[in-house]
Amino acid sequence: xxxxxxxxxHLIKEKRETATLKCYPIPxxxxxxxxxxxxxxxxxxxxSFYEKMQSDKGSIPDRFSAQQFSDYHSELNMSSLELGxxxxxxxxxxxxxxxQFFGPGTRxxxx
Amino acid sequence: xxxxxxxxxxxxxPEGAIASLNCTYSDRxxxxxxxxxxYSGKSPELIMSIYSNGDKxxxxxxAQLNKASQYVSLLxxxxxxxxxxxxxxxxxxxRSNYQLIWGAGTKLIIKP
Numbered sequence: 308x309x310x311x312x313x314x315x316x317h318l319i320k321e322k323r324e325t326a327t328l329k330c331y332p333i334p335x336x337x338x339x340x341x342x343x344x345x346x347x348x349x350x351x352x353x354x355s356f357y358e359k360m361q362s363d364k365g366s367i368p369d370r371f372s373a374q375q376f377s378d379y380h381s382e383l384n385m386s387s388l389e390l391g392x393x394x395x396x397x398x399x400x401x402x403x404x405x406x407q408f409f410g411p412g413t414r415x416x417x418x
Numbered sequence: 419x420x421x422x423x424x425x426x427x428x429x430x431x432p433e434g435a436i437a438s439l440n441c442t443y444s445d446r447x448x449x450x451x452x453x454x455x456x457y458s459g460k461s462p463e464l465i466m467s468i469y470s471n472g473d474k475x476x477x478x479x480x481a482q483l484n485k486a487s488q489y490v491s492l493l494x495x496x497x498x499x500x501x502x503x504x505x506x507x508x509x510x511x512x513r514s515n516y517q518l519i520w521g522a523g524t525k526l527i528i529k530p
Binding site: 340348355363 | 452523
């Protein structure tokens with residue numbers, strides 16, 4: 308069965324640079340979620356989209372923005388990167404408000 | 419107080435025994451409850467979902483929900499070393515239908 312696809316899998320950036328993470332949900336899933344997970348922490352919800360509209364917002368910094376496109380893929384844009392942004396970033400998708408299935412994640416390292 | 423509470427562990431269980439993982443939540447209107455397994459450096463993997471009071475069994479896994487006590491648990495029978503991971507309890511359908519509220523996770527170690 309098709310799973311959630313995330314790219315890139317690893318990303319290294321310098322401070323103050325920008326990064327774009329991409330997520331391709333499971334086909335026919337209409338909701339996409341973004342999470343940030345630091346070492347030893349539970350996933351922190353950032354933002355979600357239902358049918359291409361922002362549906363909920365969590366602890367997403369103002370430096371970050373996201374959107375969902377007509378083909379349902381989503382992108383998380385991160386600007387003015389800080390050392391503390393180094394983390395695993397997960398995308399998950401679900402069919403309406405149901406079980407969330409996670410992608411493999413993008414490991415972002417900010418130097 | 420965190421909205422979803424789990425014992426952080428580590429919980430050490432002998433191979434072949436039953437591992438019991440517990441989770442309590444504070445929002446009484448929560449409707450959906452999930453258990454995820456996460457290996458170090460990997461993404462959370464959904465292993466059980468439960469929506470109504472009682473037990474739900476899937477292979478070696480049994481989820482138990484008691485909404486009156488605001489308590490959900492996960493039992494793993496015939497524990498295997500490959501079950502060693504962090505188990506995350508997640509709850510939604512409370513104040514926000516879209517956002518999962520996560521517990522901090524319980525680290526489970528299955529000893530051969």
